[in-house]
Amino acid sequence: MSEQNNQSRGPQTTNSAxxxxxxxxxxAVQQILETLRDSTIAKRICKDTRSAFWTRYLEVAxxxxxxxxxxxxxxxxxxxxxxxxxxxISSAFILDMQSDLSPPAADTTNALLELxxxxxxxxxxxxxxxxxxxxxxxxIICAISLAxxxxxxxxxxxLGATLGKQWLGYFKSSVRSRLVxxxxxxxx
Numbered sequence: 001m002s003e004q005n006n007q008s009r010g011p012q013t014t015n016s017a018x019x020x021x022x023x024x025x026x027x028a029v030q031q032i033l034e035t036l037r038d039s040t041i042a043k044r045i046c047k048d049t050r051s052a053f054w055t056r057y058l059e060v061a062x063x064x065x066x067x068x069x070x071x072x073x074x075x076x077x078x079x080x081x082x083x084x085x086x087x088x089i090s091s092a093f094i095l096d097m098q099s100d101l102s103p104p105a106a107d108t109t110n111a112l113l114e115l116x117x118x119x120x121x122x123x124x125x126x127x128x129x130x131x132x133x134x135x136x137x138x139x140i141i142c143a144i145s146l147a148x149x150x151x152x153x154x155x156x157x158x159l160g161a162t163l164g165k166q167w168l169g170y171f172k173s174s175v176r177s178r179l180v181x182x183x184x185x186x187x188x
Contacts, residue, residue: 103133
């Protein structure tokens with residue numbers, strides 16, 4: 001009878017040992033699957049074609065957006081640098097040409113000194129003849145107009161580059177935030 005008890009216990013003990021090892025094996029497989037789900041090394045395989053499309057779109061669009069942002073940011077920096085240098089040089093030329101828009105100061109001073117001299121001498125019979133200034137020549141007016149136009153265009157280019165850099169900052173933050181779903185981003 002004791003042999004029968006031992007034989008009857010044998011299969012139960014073996015079954016419980018198999019159940020325990022199967023449970024441990026199941027737990028190990030679950031841990032491996034969880035690790036693979038969270039892994040960035042293995043790409044996720046989507047059985048849903050729509051989800052696979054949007055996942056691939058996100059990868060390609062992210063690479064394109066990063067390249068676009070980097071290229072445009074460099075272009076805007078170059079534009080701002082050129083605009084700053086050109087406007088400084090243009091302003092220097094404008095300041096130099098401003099003196100051509102008014103009569104020479106030496107002529108006015110000489111005419112006033114001559115008038116004072118004749119007044120002191122009480123020599124009213126000889127009135128000094130002040131040279132009359134006719135204004136700047138058309139060439140000077142044209143040159144100054146072009147200089148002001150180029151300065152205005154340079155400042156508008158700098159404004160455009162600044163607005164472009166602000167837009168890039170907004171675009172970069174919206175790309176990085178990813179608060180919207182992939183489908184919504186693709187529809188924008």
